[in-house]
Amino acid sequence: xxxxxxxxxxxxxxxxxxxxxxxxxxxxxxxxxxxxxxxxxxxxxxxxxxxxxxxxxxxxxxxxxxxxxxxxxxxxxxxxxxxxxxxxxxxxxxxxxxxxxxxxxxxxxxxxxxxxxxxxxxxxxxxxxxxxxxxxxxxxxxxxxxxxxxxxxxxxxxxxxxxxxxxxxxxxxxxxxxxxxxxxxxxxxxxxxxxxxxxxxxxxxxxxxxxxxxxxxxxxxxxxxxxxxxxxxxxxxxxxxxxxxxxxxxxxxxxxxxxxxxxxxxxxxxxxxxxxxxxxxxxx
Numbered sequence: 367x368x369x370x371x372x373x374x375x376x377x378x379x380x381x382x383x384x385x386x387x388x389x390x391x392x393x394x395x396x397x398x399x400x401x402x403x404x405x406x407x408x409x410x411x412x413x414x415x416x417x418x419x420x421x422x423x424x425x426x427x428x429x430x431x432x433x434x435x436x437x438x439x440x441x442x443x444x445x446x447x448x449x450x451x452x453x454x455x456x457x458x459x460x461x462x463x464x465x466x467x468x469x470x471x472x473x474x475x476x477x478x479x480x481x482x483x484x485x486x487x488x489x490x491x492x493x494x495x496x497x498x499x500x501x502x503x504x505x506x507x508x509x510x511x512x513x514x515x516x517x518x519x520x521x522x523x524x525x526x527x528x529x530x531x532x533x534x535x536x537x538x539x540x541x542x543x544x545x546x547x548x549x550x551x552x553x554x555x556x557x558x559x560x561x562x563x564x565x566x567x568x569x570x571x572x573x574x575x576x577x578x579x580x581x582x583x584x585x586x587x588x589x590x591x592x593x594x595x596x597x598x599x600x601x602x603x604x605x606x607x608x609x610x611x612x613x614x615x616x617x618x619x620x621x622x623x624x625x626x627x628x629x630x631x632x633x634x635x636x637x638x639x640x641x642x643x644x645x646x647x648x649x650x
Contacts, residue, residue: 373627384616391609398602405599412592419581420560426574435557435582439532449538449597450485451507457608460487467537515591526555541599554589
């Protein structure tokens with residue numbers, strides 16, 4: 367049976383942990399509001415961009431198939447872009463992503479999948495397991511900018527146009543709500559032209575074929591940036607939920623330990639009373 371001192375130390379330790387998890391929950395809640403605002407603001411732009419791309423592609427249908435970002439080849443060399451977080455304590459956020467990427471690689475031929483890893487968690491996992499990482503970016507999981515996304519997209523586009531890779535897939539968590547994130551695996555290259563949007567008639571200052579080339583490159587940038595925004599919001603939501611559960615579990619543990627400590631103290635007092643009574647009886 368543990369002593370009262372040991373029980374008090376355990377209770378104090380759990381209380382300290384509870385204060386940390388409560389503080390982390392509040393920080394994640396504040397970060398989530400900002401990340402959620404960014405996601406909600408970006409979604410209409412992404413949707414409208416797809417509609418414009420579909421309209422322009424329908425006008426430039428004659429030359430669209432010849433653009434290098436639309437070239438379809440047998441997927442013998444694939445680049446998998448894995449978007450994880452730089453920090454842990456976010457529940458199953460990173461483990462689900464890593465599991466999905468591991469399954470993706472396992473389903474393809476050995477050595478056919480190269481990795482572009484965003485976030486320390488994904489990088490550490492694949493480095494330990496000898497994954498073929500061609501590019502890694504860390505420190506941008508929470509504060510990634512469009513410039514970061516454009517740089518990554520430029521590297522991806524360059525590899526695809528040089529035919530070093532035949533397809534590009536994105537793996538990330540899409541933010542649905544505080545309690546829900548959707549694991550998403552999306553092919554980014556070759557670009558799949560969306561259906562025609564609202565069918566609007568545009569006045570073009572440059573030939574639609576040239577405009578299409580610019581829009582396709584921008585489409586890849588937006589896809590990467592959109593994945594970064596969704597992942598950042600989903601990460602904060604997962605961390606806030608995990609810290610809330612940890613805080614609640616710590617409270618339950620404190621109650622159980624306090625109850626057990628009171629029982630131990632009561633048993634100790636009862637034992638002392640019995641010893642005193644027994645001694646008095648023997649003396650009398």
